[in-house]
Amino acid sequence: MEIFVILALVLAVILIIGYPLVNPARYRDLIERGRTSARYNDLCDARENIFEALRDLQFEYATGKLSTADYQQLDARYQTQAADVLRQIDALQAQTQNARGRRDCPRCHAAASASDKFCAQCGAKI
Numbered sequence: 001m002e003i004f005v006i007l008a009l010v011l012a013v014i015l016i017i018g019y020p021l022v023n024p025a026r027y028r029d030l031i032e033r034g035r036t037s038a039r040y041n042d043l044c045d046a047r048e049n050i051f052e053a054l055r056d057l058q059f060e061y062a063t064g065k066l067s068t069a070d071y072q073q074l075d076a077r078y079q080t081q082a083a084d085v086l087r088q089i090d091a092l093q094a095q096t097q098n099a100r101g102r103r104d105c106p107r108c109h110a111a112a113s114a115s116d117k118f119c120a121q122c123g124a125k126i
């Protein structure tokens, strides 16, 4: 008889401790955060690449390797791409803030105060 009581107690302890580990809501949240984070990092990479392309373009134009017509065409293309990526970053940041009802770092999800411009944990722009 005692063995059944002990087994019941052990089972109860395992269920109580184990439930948070198998709670699907926890994983949905973690997966969503991972997706948001990966998308944010991809957009930041894209932004840096476009800015670098713009710097290279200006350098090549300044050194006379590009005609004015080519420069203007490529400059307009990169400016459009940059504006598009910046809009997507802003939208993602707004979405992250709205989803939680407070300000979080879009990269590492550390909590931030309303006046913070950059994350205290990772330095990302908030």
Ligand SMILES: [Zn+2]
Pocket (backbone or CB within 6 Å): 105, 106, 107, 108, 109, 110, 119, 120, 121, 122, 123, 124
């Ligand atoms: Zn951060």
